[in-house]
Amino acid sequence: MMENMNDIVLSIRGLTKKFGSLQVLRGIDLDIRDGEKIAIIGPSGCGKSTFLRCINCMEDPTGGSIIFDGEDLVDMKVDINVHRQKIGMVFQQFNLFNNKTVVENIMLAPVYVGVKALNRIKRKNAFISFFNTFRKNKKPLAAIETTEQQIRNEAKERALDLLRRIGLEEKANVYPSTLSGGQKQRVAIVRALAMNPKVILFDEPTSALDPEMVGEVLALMKSLADEGMTMVIVTHEMGFAREVADRILFIDEGQIKEQGTPAEVFDDPKNPRLKDFLSKVL
């Protein structure tokens, strides 16, 4: 039992979301296990994107709980930024930082986190050494192992490694506006990877792409899946969902109406809405 608990990366209970008087999510329960690939399908406007965006509180949930790393993300007192560093997100519109080059896009968050931690230690040391002047028993200073430049260099190394992996090394120093849609989305995916997230959320990652570019993005996602990355994917690519996902969720009217393995959901749907939906998309 205990081992089972440790396996669970995200535990969502009774999640609800209201936009004004419009109830978008009506109580969603979901446990996401380590390494699991979950595909979320459903008709447009059913709340599947909203649900995904609630997981890392891009939309503040109205009620329920999301347990991640032993803390409830719905709780406003929890520092959501710390947890978001471990929950990657990939957007439909890529959202690469337009004013940063490709490599800077990938480095930005790791450098921010590293430098922030470094500055915290430095601040603490400054306090300690100040109060040490009044102390008999001097307190030891915290050890500083890196410099800002080192953090930057390491982040850049890692970013270039990631770019090499997706074959875009020569694009490292160009601005995102010069990339194709598929290249942008692949950079966006490795930007999420650069933080070593425990789970990556994909919000319709191929919906804004030209058809001939869908393949390269799906191939990258597939290789992440094969490496055991935990993934939650909102998608309209039924073929991809069937191939990659361990579990398919069908969301309609803000609720999970049916879930199961791809074979169960696609080949033997029970819910009439799901049957209707599949007949239209397959």
Add this chain to the structure above:
Amino acid sequence: MNDISKMWQEFVTQFITRKGYVNVLDGLVVTIEIAVLGLLIGILIGTVIAIVRVMPKYKLLPRILDKICGCYVELFRGTPMVVQLLIGYWILLPMMGIQVNSGVPVAIIMFGLNSGAYVSEIMRGGINSVDSGQMEAGRAVGMPYSTTMLKIVVPQAVKNILPTLGNEFIVLIKETSIVSFIAVTDLYKSFKQLGDPTYEYTMPYLMLALTYLVMVLVISAGVKALEKWLKRSER
């Protein structure tokens, strides 16, 4: 034809022989001083107001500050600059019991307050025009609102803001011609004084127009160059 050459002769006499240019140069300095310092104050006030107005408004305090800033903007945009200048000089100054021997500081402050309202709208528009996905992407990798704003949104907004800010400077330069209402000798007044001895204003006013035009053309050329330099990261 004869008339024009006579007017020109008269103007040259006034401008050079009788050292009218000294006065005109002083007026030019005053005009530029009011416009530049006014814009600087305007940018300062505008930045503060724009920050308040784009901040997320979950809490009560930002909401109250937003309302106050909104009133400020409406007040300064809803009344003519001349009226603000007159109120500042003839009503607010005596009310505060301050005595000045020149209207220039008053003009600078009033133009600063006025352009602050416009600049805040320019900045707000610039920030709002940056795709909301940029903020989302910054927040999604775990950077706080302020960091994302500073590192991602504002640098992109500046590209939209700077050209418009240049236009605001042009408007400001031209609008300073009303400061003679509070007895400041600016470019307009100094040119007018060239014609005063003979009541012949044709040449002085034409030259006045030309001077403003040259200044504006120079500034817009500068703004265009700046714009081009800023856009280099796109494409």
